[in-house]
Amino acid sequence: MSTLKPLQPVPADQPETPKAKKKRWGLILGSASAIAALGGGVFWGMNIPDPKESEEYIALSDTTTAVFAERDKLSSELNELKSGLAEREGELEQQGKDLDARSTKLDERDEKLAGAEAAVAAREKAVGKIEVEQEENSVSDGIWTVGTDIKAGTYRAKEAVGSNCYWAVLKSGTNGDDIVNNGIPGGGRPTVTVRKGQDFESVRCGTWVKQ
Known part of the structure; x- marks a missing residue:
């Protein structure tokens, strides 16, 4: 395994030659490649588990499935209740119509009864008058x-x-x-x-x- 030699600083008062500059950049690129390769090997060698296989994920998935099943059950029961309510409302509406019809008939009977009572009262009055007249003219x-x-x-x-x-x-x-x-x-x-x-x-x- 080769050892990287440290870069020698260039004196400020001495200009860097093209050969020295090329060598310096080669060393920099080589170091970067070595570091990248080392990091990549470490990352590649790590054993990362699948989150979908964890107990927490499986438990959460089961809970979600149960919640959705309960939601579907409640939704079905709600639809049945709505259907029953609509049917009951229809029955109540029909009963209301029947009651209105009966009330109308009762009103008609009351009117006829009131007319009959008035006729009876008038006849009784007339009969009473006749009886009084007969009484007054009887011997x-x-x-x-x-x-x-x-x-x-x-x-x-x-x-x-x-x-x-x-x-x-x-x-x-x-x-x-x-x-x-x-x-x-x-x-x-x-x-x-x-x-x-x-x-x-x-x-x-x-x-x-x-x-």
């Missing part, structure tokens, strides 16, 4: 003076009379001695017309109603 058994006790007009038995019914129209003030008209109908619903100045007598005939 039962007894002797009644026309113009004082009862109104003049035609009266009819409210219900069918029995065979023992008797009625009479009398001249007022005669104490029943002056009979204008009388009858024993024996059944049916007889009618009697009375005028002012007369008395009306009814015996076992029930109620008479002015027509």
Whole structure:
């Protein structure tokens, strides 16, 4: 193995010859080549491991794979939840429509019921009025003076009379001695017309109603 000789400095006052300059540069280049070769041999001889084969890399890779698998699982579950939610929303929307339809029908029934109740109330009022008028213009058994006790007009038995019914129209003030008209109908619903100045007598005939 050759030994590199140290470079001899050139005196400042002595100019360097071309031969000496060439020799100096040769020594510099040779030293640089030797150093590069030595460094390259050392680097080439080093045994550098593959980072992908390290335990840390393998553990990290397994963790990453597990995370991605968990992510895919959660994503699938989320999609199922979204699908179920959309289906439930559709069911709720249909139920809302059904409720609206029922509410509309109930409103229509309420309107009809209110109309029917109003009609019944009007009829009851009319019937009540008729009943009041009938009550005011009704005559039962007894002797009644026309113009004082009862109104003049035609009266009819409210219900069918029995065979023992008797009625009479009398001249007022005669104490029943002056009979204008009388009858024993024996059944049916007889009618009697009375005028002012007369008395009306009814015996076992029930109620008479002015027509």
